[in-house]
Amino acid sequence: MAKSMINEQVHSAAAAGTFTIGGDLTVNRLGYGAMRITGPGIWGPPADKDSAIATLRRAIDLDVNLIDTADSYGPAVSEELIAKALYPYPPALVIATKGGWERPGPGQWTHNASPKHLAEALEGSLKRLRLDRIDVYQLHTPDNAVSFEASMGALARLREQGKIRHVALSNVTREHIERARKIVPIVSVQNRYSFADRESDYIVDYCEANGIAFLPWAPLGQAKEAHDAIQKVAKELGATPLQVALAWLLKRSKVILPIPGTSSVKHLDENLSAAGLELPQAAFDELSALSIPPASLRG
Ligand SMILES: NC(=O)c1ccc[n+]([C@@H]2O[C@H](COP(=O)([O-])OP(=O)(O)OC[C@H]3O[C@@H](n4cnc5c(N)ncnc54)[C@H](OP(=O)(O)O)[C@@H]3O)[C@@H](O)[C@H]2O)c1
Numbered sequence: 001m002a003k004s005m006i007n008e009q010v011h012s013a014a015a016a017g018t019f020t021i022g023g024d025l026t027v028n029r030l031g032y033g034a035m036r037i038t039g040p041g042i043w044g045p046p047a048d049k050d051s052a053i054a055t056l057r058r059a060i061d062l063d064v065n066l067i068d069t070a071d072s073y074g075p076a077v078s079e080e081l082i083a084k085a086l087y088p089y090p091p092a093l094v095i096a097t098k099g100g101w102e103r104p105g106p107g108q109w110t111h112n113a114s115p116k117h118l119a120e121a122l123e124g125s126l127k128r129l130r131l132d133r134i135d136v137y138q139l140h141t142p143d144n145a146v147s148f149e150a151s152m153g154a155l156a157r158l159r160e161q162g163k164i165r166h167v168a169l170s171n172v173t174r175e176h177i178e179r180a181r182k183i184v185p186i187v188s189v190q191n192r193y194s195f196a197d198r199e200s201d202y203i204v205d206y207c208e209a210n211g212i213a214f215l216p217w218a219p220l221g222q223a224k225e226a227h228d229a230i231q232k233v234a235k236e237l238g239a240t241p242l243q244v245a246l247a248w249l250l251k252r253s254k255v256i257l258p259i260p261g262t263s264s265v266k267h268l269d270e271n272l273s274a275a276g277l278e279l280p281q282a283a284f285d286e287l288s289a290l291s292i293p294p295a296s297l298r299g
Contacts, residue, residue, distance in 0.1 A: 010269045012063040015276035016250055019257055021066075021213050022166040022187035025094050025135055029250060030275045031066030032059040032268070033217065033261035037081050038074045041106025045077055046263055056085035058265045062272045065090070068190070068215060068259040070098035070140055071121050071128075072109070079128040087130050094135045096188070096215070097125045098170060100151065101140035113143035115154035122158055137164040138190055139180075141171035148179060156184035170217075174206050188213035188257075195248040195287045196226035208253045219249055219258040220271075227290055233283045239274070244287075246274035251284050 013028035020026045037052035039045055046052045059067065069078045079097060086093070099121030100113035118139075125134060139155060142148050155167045169180055170190035180186050189207055191200040193216035200216075207214040220242045230241045237244065242260075249258045260271045279287075 010062065011273050011276035013059075013065070013272060013275050014063045016274075017254075019213055019255060021094065021136060021257075022185070025166070026092075027066040027094050027257065028063055028275075029254075029257050030064065030246065030272060031068060031215070031257050031259040032056075032064045033219075033259035034067055034069040034078045034082060035073045036261040036263040038077045039106075041108075042073055042103060043106035044074065046081075048263070049081070051265070052081050052263055053085040055263060055265050055268055056082060058268050060086060060090060060093070062268070064272070065092045066094050066096065066257055066259070068096050068217075070101070070138075071125050072098070072101055072103040072140065075103045076124070076128055079125055083128060083130050095129060095131070096136035096138060096168065097129065097134055098138040098140040098190075099125065100143060111141065111143040111145060113139060113141070113146050113151040115146075115150055118151060118154045119158060122163055126163065133163055133165055135165045136168050136188060137166070138168040138170045138188070139172075142176055148176060149183060152180045152183040159184060168213075172203075174203060177203070177206065177212075186212060188215055190215040190217055190259075192216070192218050193249075194219050194221045194226075195230070195245055195252075196221055196290065204253050204256065208255045212255065213257050214253065214255050215257050215259050216249055217259065220245055220260050229286060229290055233279075233287065236283070237277065237279075239277055240270060243270065243274040243277055244279065244283075246271060247277040247279040248284060248287050250274070251279050252288075 013030040016029035102110045102112050158164050166187040167184045168188040193200045234241045234244045249256050
């Protein structure tokens with residue numbers, strides 16, 4: 001395929017196939033990460049609000065029906081923009097939000113996964129997203145100052161109260177997942193992962209074995225350069241390296257649901273083209289065999 005062809009093609013997210021989260025939420029496997037529709041340092045409103053709204057609406061036009069967000073993106077900005085752009089929501093749309101990790105200033109994170117805070121954070125997300133129930137509510141990250149069982153117990157109670165449909169995790173080890181599953185069913189796990197950032201390989205395998213969705217964050221390696229090999233594969237396929245990175249994830253496991261983040265319609269279109277990009281086995285194997293220090297993705 002000539003280089004211009006794949007980049008000019010805009011695929012539907014449906015071309016990536018589907019996965020059913022928690023046994024009842026069927027989504028197209030290529031989703032959208034809504035962390036980038038905020039200001040610099042994931043703080044405050046985006047520089048171009050109209051573009052952020054257009055990007056969200058374009059995602060729906062391209063059949064994206066899994067959107068990842070968090071109360072702390074902005075904070076509040078990402079969830080508010082999602083509601084502003086998309087409410088009333090299309091029936092099949094799954095919004096996965098998170099709580100337990102606060103954003104007190106640009107580029108800063110503070111842990112807060114106490115039961116009291118999680119209950120308050122959930123109420124805030126319900127209000128901003130204009131929902132009675134969150135389809136997928138993710139503990140953003142375990143809080144070392146709070147018993148992990150206490151955080152999960154709080155989410156289990158909120159689920160019993162009907163405010164959460166499914167409970168999920170982010171930034172966790174296998175031990176966390178196993179401990180959480182003793183308290184409440186876990187439907188998805190979100191850790192940093194890409195072809196060049198494989199610390200969570202064993203978590204992907206665990207999720208696959210247990211029918212749990214795996215949402216890789218930074219699936220594009222946050223657009224940093226990773227390795228010459230991906231340039232080579234991209235050239236051979238007439239695609240961009242970022243499209244190849246997404247195609248690698250889609251091929252890596254059927255439980256992987258990439259959520260590439262962008263604030264632009266142009267980049268969204270490019271990323272969605274990867275839904276229909278089939279990575280040849282040899283290229284997949286070549287990229288899978290690479291050993292790249294994760295630091296290359298963290299800058
Ligand atoms: N659970 C967690 O702790 C956690 C942490 C980080 C992220 N997340 C979630 O995961 C999602 C994805 O992660 P991420 O946004 O950090 O990283 P990413 O998806 O790997 O990369 C996003 C970056 O790549 C750029 N980009 C996107 N498409 C592009 C394209 N086609 N060409 C060139 N540049 C492109 C974006 O800039 P533009 O805006 O200019 O396109 C942005 O700077 C987030 O949006 C968020 O929902 C979760």
